[in-house]
Amino acid sequence: MKLDPRHLEILAAIVEAGGLTEGAALLGKSQPSVSRSVSLLEDRIGEPLFLPTRRPLQPTELGLALAQEGQRILDAGRHASRLVNDYRQGLAGAVRVAGTPIFMDGVISSVIAEFQAEHPNIRIDQSYGYPAELLSKISNETLDVAILPIRPADVSEEYEFRQILPGRNVIACRVGHPLARKKEVRLEDITEYSWIAPPANSPLFRDLRNTLDGIGVRELKISFTGGSLSAVLNVMTGSDSLTVLPFSVVFMMQRQNTLTSLPIKIGDPDRHLGCVTLRDRTMSASSGRFLGFVERKFELLDRLICKA
C-alpha cells in the first residue's frame, strides 16, 4: 500500500516534537490539521500509531518505525530545498564555458580556479574551440559562455558581448633570451630566430601573419606549429624561438618568470577579448555569477597590465 509521504513527515514531526500541538507548530500548520492527517493515516494502514489515552503522546512500535522513515523524507525534502535555493542564487549548478585554447590555458584557467575556490558547488564544464563553432554552440544552447577574441562588430544581435580585455599582441620569448636584454629590437633581429606558429585555423595565427606583414617581414623560419599553450611554452623555454602571443598571456607567465616580451612595437589586432552569451535567454544564476566574476577579475587584470 502506498503511503502519502506528507503523512510520514507529519508523523515524524509529531514524534520529534513530542506532541501533536508541538508537531503542528514545528510544521507551521494548525493542530486540527495534523490531527486529522494522523487519523487518516491510521485509518489507511489500519493500525494505531499512538498509544491510546496516554497524554504525553507516545507512539506505538509501528508509529516509531514509520516516523523514522518520515524523518528521512523530511531530510531529503530539506536537502532538496537547499539545492533549489543554491541554484536560484547561483551558488550551485554548472556553467559550460569555452574559449580559444591558448587564452583559456594562459589566463582563464587561473580565473576559473579562483572562482571554484569561492563556489565549490558550481561545476565548470570547460572546453576549447574557435569563434565560429563556439558561437553556434551558444546558439543551440550547448554552451553558456564563450570567451573569445572577436571583432565587436562581428557579434550579431543574437548574442551579447562584454569586452574584458583590449586586443594586444606581443612577440614573446623565453626569459633570458638574447633579444630580451636589448634596449631596442630591430626588425632584422627577429628574423634570425626560428618561430613557433599557433594552430593554422586559430585567430592567433592570423594575428601572427598580419603582424609580420605589418612590420614588413615576408619569410620566417617556422620551427614548430600547432599544439597547446603548454607545448608552446615548453618549446619556448627550451629554445630561442619566438612567437606572437596575447600580452595578457605573457603577462601571466611573467609572474612565473618563464616568458617575457620583446620591446618591439607591433600592431594591435582589431579583435578584442570578451565574453559572449545568448542575448534574450535568461541566463542561469550560476552562469551570471561566473560572468560577473570573470568581469571583475579582468577589470583588475586590465589595470595591472596598463600599469606594467
Added chain:
Amino acid sequence: MKLDPRHLEILAAIVEAGGLTEGAALLGKSQPSVSRSVSLLEDRIGEPLFLPTRRPLQPTELGLALAQEGQRILDAGRHASRLVNDYRQGLAGAVRVAGTPIFMDGVISSVIAEFQAEHPNIRIDQSYGYPAELLSKISNETLDVAILPIRPADVSEEYEFRQILPGRNVIACRVGHPLARKKEVRLEDITEYSWIAPPANSPLFRDLRNTLDGIGVRELKISFTGGSLSAVLNVMTGSDSLTVLPFSVVFMMQRQNTLTSLPIKIGDPDRHLGCVTLRDRTMSASSGRFLGFVERKFELLDRLICKA
C-alpha cells in the same frame, strides 16, 4: 521553500523511467497528471527541470539533483509500506509477554527462541511476575500475553484464557540421585533429604505445601529458598536436594540429562497452565501470531509428555 515530497517522487520516477509517459506508468498515474505536477513544481521553484525541446526527455542539473532526493523519498516510502505490511501480518512488531519465573525459564524461553528464529522482526519483551500483578498489567495494556498457572474459574470475563498444559507437579531431583534408582519411593524416603523451596509468594510454593500436606508430610528440611530456575538447578545438580517442579520443566531438563522426577504420586494442582490475554481488545497481529505459535508448540509438547 518547502517542496511537496510527492512532486519529488514524481520527478524521480520520470528521470528513472526516462520519460514522462513511462514515469506515469511507473507510478500508476495518468500521463497528464504527472505532466501537470512537473509543471507545478517548475513554477514553484522557478527553474526548469528538463531541457526544453529535447525529446528523450533530459533533466537539467537541478532536475537530476532533485530527482535523487525524490529517489530517497521513494525508498523511504517503500520501506514504510513494507513495515506496515509486516506489522499487519504480524511479521514485525513487539510482543510483551510475562509469566512465572520458573516456568518461563524452564519451558517458555526455548519456545520463544524457536519463535524468534522464525520471526526475526518480532521483538519479544519478556518479563516475570506472578498471576495477580500480571493480570492487572494485562488490564492496563502494558502487557500483551501472560503465561500463568491459574484456575480457569479464577479468570474473569475480562480475560481470555487458553490452556496449554494441564497442571502436573512432580518431585524432582538430580539425575543419579539415590532415590531415582528405586522402583518405588516411599514417603519416609523423601523426608530424609533436604528441600529447595521456590519463592514464598509463588504458586509453586503453595503447590509444594499442598503436595506435602497431601501426602502427610509436616516437617521438612528446607536447605535453600528463593532464586531463579538456574539457581535451583545449580543447587539441585550439586546436591541430593529435592523440590517440587512442574512436570513440563523437569521434562525439558531431562533432555539435558540434568533433572529427573521421582516415581511417587503426588496430587495434581487445580491450576492449569495457559495464556491469558485481554478479551475484547483486538490483539496485535504479532501477538496473535505468537499466541498461535505457543499453542501449537505446547500441543506437541503435551503429546510428548503424555507418551513419556
Added chain:
DNA sequence: GATCAATATAACCTTGAGTTATGAAGCTCG
C-alpha cells in the same frame, strides 16, 4: 472533582491531483 492543557470533531473553503479528451510538437523514415 475542578481546572487546565491537549486532542478530537465539526463546518467550511480552497487547493490540487486525478481523470478523459484533445491539441501541439518532436522524432523517424521512406
Added chain:
DNA sequence: CGAGCTTCATAACTCAAGGTTATATTGATC
C-alpha cells in the same frame, strides 16, 4: 521533406483531502 507515430502539454471537470476557525471532549494534575 512531409506522413505518421509517439510523446508531451492543455483543457475541463470531479473529488479527495488539506487548510482554516470554532468548539467539544478527554486526560492529567492538584
